[in-house]
Amino acid sequence: MLGNNYDRQVCSIAGALEVVGERWSLLIVRNIFLGLRRFDEIQENLGVARNVLQTRLTRLMSAGVLEKRLYQERPPRYEYRLTEKGLDLWPTIVALMQWGDRYAAPVAGPPVVLEHRGCGGAVDEHRVCEACAAKLSARDVRALPGPGAVPEHPLLRRPLHPQAA
Numbered sequence: 001m002l003g004n005n006y007d008r009q010v011c012s013i014a015g016a017l018e019v020v021g022e023r024w025s026l027l028i029v030r031n032i033f034l035g036l037r038r039f040d041e042i043q044e045n046l047g048v049a050r051n052v053l054q055t056r057l058t059r060l061m062s063a064g065v066l067e068k069r070l071y072q073e074r075p076p077r078y079e080y081r082l083t084e085k086g087l088d089l090w091p092t093i094v095a096l097m098q099w100g101d102r103y104a105a106p107v108a109g110p111p112v113v114l115e116h117r118g119c120g121g122a123v124d125e126h127r128v129c130e131a132c133a134a135k136l137s138a139r140d141v142r143a144l145p146g147p148g149a150v151p152e153h154p155l156l157r158r159p160l161h162p163q164a165a
Protein backbone atom coordinates (compact mmCIF):
# COMPACT_ATOMS: atom_id res chain seq x y z
CA MET A 1 0.00 0.00 0.00
CA LEU A 2 1.18 3.49 -0.74
CA GLY A 3 -0.31 4.97 2.39
CA ASN A 4 -3.22 7.29 2.62
CA ASN A 5 -2.12 9.68 -0.08
CA TYR A 6 -4.36 8.29 -2.81
CA ASP A 7 -7.44 7.58 -0.72
CA ARG A 8 -9.34 10.53 -2.10
CA GLN A 9 -8.27 9.89 -5.69
CA VAL A 10 -11.16 8.41 -7.59
CA CYS A 11 -8.84 7.39 -10.36
CA SER A 12 -8.00 4.11 -12.01
CA ILE A 13 -4.33 5.05 -12.25
CA ALA A 14 -4.25 5.55 -8.49
CA GLY A 15 -6.11 2.27 -8.09
CA ALA A 16 -3.57 0.45 -10.28
CA LEU A 17 -0.68 2.05 -8.41
CA GLU A 18 -2.14 0.72 -5.17
CA VAL A 19 -1.43 -2.74 -6.61
CA VAL A 20 1.81 -2.27 -8.55
CA GLY A 21 3.08 1.18 -7.58
CA GLU A 22 5.32 0.22 -4.70
CA ARG A 23 9.03 0.07 -5.28
CA TRP A 24 10.02 -3.33 -6.75
CA SER A 25 6.48 -4.52 -7.48
CA LEU A 26 6.51 -3.88 -11.22
CA LEU A 27 10.11 -5.13 -11.47
CA ILE A 28 9.02 -8.38 -9.82
CA VAL A 29 6.27 -8.67 -12.43
CA ARG A 30 8.82 -7.86 -15.17
CA ASN A 31 11.15 -10.59 -13.89
CA ILE A 32 8.39 -13.16 -13.95
CA PHE A 33 7.54 -12.16 -17.52
CA LEU A 34 11.24 -12.69 -18.31
CA GLY A 35 11.17 -16.15 -16.73
CA LEU A 36 12.71 -15.46 -13.31
CA ARG A 37 10.05 -17.13 -11.19
CA ARG A 38 11.75 -18.46 -8.10
CA PHE A 39 12.20 -16.46 -4.94
CA ASP A 40 15.99 -16.79 -4.92
CA GLU A 41 16.46 -15.82 -8.56
CA ILE A 42 14.13 -12.82 -8.25
CA GLN A 43 15.93 -11.80 -5.06
CA GLU A 44 19.37 -12.17 -6.62
CA ASN A 45 18.39 -10.23 -9.73
CA LEU A 46 16.83 -7.31 -7.87
CA GLY A 47 19.23 -7.24 -4.92
CA VAL A 48 16.25 -6.48 -2.71
CA ALA A 49 16.10 -7.51 0.96
CA ARG A 50 14.41 -10.89 1.35
CA ASN A 51 11.79 -9.61 3.78
CA VAL A 52 10.88 -6.77 1.40
CA LEU A 53 10.61 -9.20 -1.50
CA GLN A 54 8.41 -11.51 0.55
CA THR A 55 6.14 -8.62 1.48
CA ARG A 56 5.82 -7.55 -2.15
CA LEU A 57 5.13 -11.09 -3.36
CA THR A 58 2.49 -11.60 -0.69
CA ARG A 59 0.86 -8.33 -1.64
CA LEU A 60 0.86 -9.19 -5.36
CA MET A 61 -0.64 -12.59 -4.55
CA SER A 62 -3.36 -11.15 -2.37
CA ALA A 63 -4.15 -8.69 -5.17
CA GLY A 64 -4.54 -11.65 -7.54
CA VAL A 65 -1.61 -10.69 -9.79
CA LEU A 66 0.61 -13.66 -8.90
CA GLU A 67 0.11 -17.17 -7.69
CA LYS A 68 2.52 -19.58 -6.10
CA ARG A 69 2.90 -22.98 -7.70
CA LEU A 70 4.64 -26.10 -6.54
CA TYR A 71 7.14 -27.11 -9.20
CA GLN A 72 8.98 -29.78 -7.23
CA GLU A 73 7.62 -32.02 -4.49
CA ARG A 74 10.69 -33.33 -2.66
CA PRO A 75 11.77 -31.04 -1.22
CA PRO A 76 8.82 -28.74 -1.89
CA ARG A 77 9.85 -25.87 -4.16
CA TYR A 78 7.63 -23.07 -5.35
CA GLU A 79 7.68 -20.58 -8.16
CA TYR A 80 5.61 -17.50 -8.81
CA ARG A 81 3.44 -17.34 -11.89
CA LEU A 82 1.34 -14.55 -13.36
CA THR A 83 -2.42 -14.97 -13.22
CA GLU A 84 -4.56 -13.69 -16.09
CA LYS A 85 -4.79 -10.45 -14.12
CA GLY A 86 -1.00 -10.38 -13.96
CA LEU A 87 -0.60 -11.22 -17.66
CA ASP A 88 -2.83 -8.24 -18.36
CA LEU A 89 -0.01 -6.03 -17.08
CA TRP A 90 2.01 -6.92 -20.16
CA PRO A 91 0.89 -3.90 -22.23
CA THR A 92 1.82 -1.65 -19.31
CA ILE A 93 5.26 -3.24 -18.98
CA VAL A 94 5.88 -2.88 -22.73
CA ALA A 95 4.69 0.74 -22.73
CA LEU A 96 6.94 1.59 -19.76
CA MET A 97 9.86 -0.18 -21.41
CA GLN A 98 9.36 1.70 -24.67
CA TRP A 99 9.09 4.99 -22.79
CA GLY A 100 12.26 4.08 -20.91
CA ASP A 101 14.03 3.17 -24.15
CA ARG A 102 13.27 6.65 -25.38
CA TYR A 103 13.95 8.69 -22.24
CA ALA A 104 15.82 6.56 -19.70
CA ALA A 105 17.93 3.98 -21.54
CA PRO A 106 21.70 3.49 -21.18
CA VAL A 107 23.84 5.36 -23.72
CA ALA A 108 24.55 2.04 -25.45
CA GLY A 109 20.86 1.59 -26.20
CA PRO A 110 17.96 -0.49 -24.94
CA PRO A 111 18.94 -3.30 -22.53
CA VAL A 112 16.14 -5.49 -23.87
CA VAL A 113 14.55 -5.75 -27.27
CA LEU A 114 11.32 -7.53 -28.05
CA GLU A 115 10.60 -9.54 -31.14
CA HIS A 116 7.68 -11.46 -32.57
CA ARG A 117 8.44 -15.06 -31.70
CA GLY A 118 9.13 -17.14 -34.80
CA CYS A 119 8.90 -14.07 -37.04
CA GLY A 120 11.67 -11.82 -35.76
CA GLY A 121 9.75 -8.60 -36.36
CA ALA A 122 10.14 -5.73 -33.90
CA VAL A 123 7.23 -4.71 -31.65
CA ASP A 124 5.88 -1.24 -32.29
CA GLU A 125 4.23 1.15 -29.81
CA HIS A 126 0.84 -0.40 -30.48
CA ARG A 127 2.24 -3.91 -29.80
CA VAL A 128 1.89 -4.75 -33.46
CA CYS A 129 4.64 -6.61 -35.31
CA GLU A 130 6.51 -4.26 -37.65
CA ALA A 131 7.23 -7.15 -40.02
CA CYS A 132 3.93 -9.02 -40.35
CA ALA A 133 1.44 -6.57 -38.75
CA ALA A 134 0.15 -9.18 -36.26
CA LYS A 135 -1.36 -7.84 -33.05
CA LEU A 136 0.87 -9.30 -30.35
CA SER A 137 0.26 -10.58 -26.83
CA ALA A 138 2.74 -11.59 -24.15
CA ARG A 139 2.83 -15.16 -25.42
CA ASP A 140 3.72 -14.07 -28.97
CA VAL A 141 6.79 -12.08 -28.02
CA ARG A 142 10.24 -12.98 -26.80
CA ALA A 143 12.70 -10.71 -25.07
CA LEU A 144 16.32 -10.60 -26.18
CA PRO A 145 19.30 -8.75 -24.78
CA GLY A 146 19.67 -5.39 -26.51
CA PRO A 147 22.75 -3.26 -27.17
CA GLY A 148 22.59 -1.78 -23.65
CA ALA A 149 22.46 -5.14 -21.82
CA VAL A 150 25.07 -5.61 -19.11
CA PRO A 151 26.80 -8.99 -18.61
CA GLU A 152 24.78 -9.82 -15.50
CA HIS A 153 21.52 -9.17 -17.32
CA PRO A 154 19.20 -12.13 -16.73
CA LEU A 155 18.62 -12.53 -20.46
CA LEU A 156 22.33 -13.15 -20.95
CA ARG A 157 22.64 -15.64 -18.12
CA ARG A 158 20.01 -18.19 -18.99
CA PRO A 159 17.54 -18.95 -21.74
CA LEU A 160 14.34 -17.11 -21.03
CA HIS A 161 10.86 -17.27 -22.32
CA PRO A 162 7.94 -15.03 -21.56
CA GLN A 163 5.56 -17.01 -19.44
CA ALA A 164 3.22 -19.29 -21.31
CA ALA A 165 0.89 -19.84 -18.40
Ligand SMILES: [Zn+2]
Pocket residue numbers: 116119120121129130131132133134
Ligand atom coordinates in the same frame (compact mmCIF):
# COMPACT_ATOMS: atom_id res chain seq x y z
ZN1 LIG B 1 5.65 -10.78 -37.08
